Ligand SMILES: Nc1nc2c(ncn2[C@@H]2O[C@H](COP(=O)(O)OP(=O)(O)OP(=O)(O)O)[C@@H](O)[C@H]2O)c(=O)[nH]1
């Protein structure tokens with residue numbers, strides 16, 4: 001966050017009677033998160049409405065506004081839905097998982113190493129093609145993805161239609177269209193999150209074709225070495241690919257031994273190792 005908001009007020013009684021609550025059986029938990037069953041990450045390009053979704057589901061007041069780069073650290077909140085408690089993490093906007101700015105690294109590291117049960121990629125319906133770059137990158141590292149195509153009201157105003165069913169078939173993950181500012185589509189988004197989190201829906205994401213044999217053997221060798229150095233590091237294969245691609249920040253993390261800091265044996269350990277403000281900031 002560039003400017004600090006005041007501490008959020010706890011969710012009001014009215015939250016329990018709002019339309020999203022009634023339609024979706026949602027209970028906004030604010031920052032009251034003693035224990036949770038599933039963790040959800042909100043990722044996406046800058047300015048696509050991640051914090052707007054976060055606020056609608058938690059009752060918190062994460063900073064929103066009409067310019068990119070507002071959320072610069074992760075913020076956490078909670079909600080309950082169908083008897084399950086969810087911790088939801090609002091991440092800084094990122095165009096790609098290959099990014100290097102600090103706020104983008106926070107998002108990248110959490111998606112890669114935070115082991116969320118569901119990663120919701122919030123995309124801008126008016127710029128869908130550009131947003132799909134990040135979607136495809138996220139699909140390379142996790143099966144458990146829901147694509148939220150937001151700003152549908154803006155898209156309609158520009159005469160843009162989104163074939164969400166075809167998109168879901170092509171990508172192999174659930175796709176939900178929303179206009180988060182007015183609450184449109186949020187009950188459906190909640191249902192999709194719950195279905196993926198609980199395993200009622202199993203995603204079969206579109207993946208790039210297999211690597212050529214020479215690359216495969218180099219990758220396997222490198223993955224074994226990374227695992228020897230950092231046992232249990234999630235997504236070691238992705239790290240190896242980045243190293244082979246000459247990613248300086250990955251190479252630096254490996255040389256300095258800081259890559260291990262990103263390895264999260266248990267999610268609670270991650271939280272302890274990376275204390276951040278857990279309210280709207
Ligand atoms: N018209 C319209 N505006 C929306 C919608 N969802 C969010 N917005 C607006 O879009 C702007 C950006 O929303 P944010 O929630 O701050 O976006 P973000 O993805 O968190 O942005 P960063 O943290 O900067 O990456 C704000 O002005 C929101 O009010 C929507 O569905 N329709």
Ligand SMILES: [Mg+2]
Nearest residue numbers: 050051070071
């Ligand atoms: Mg934000």
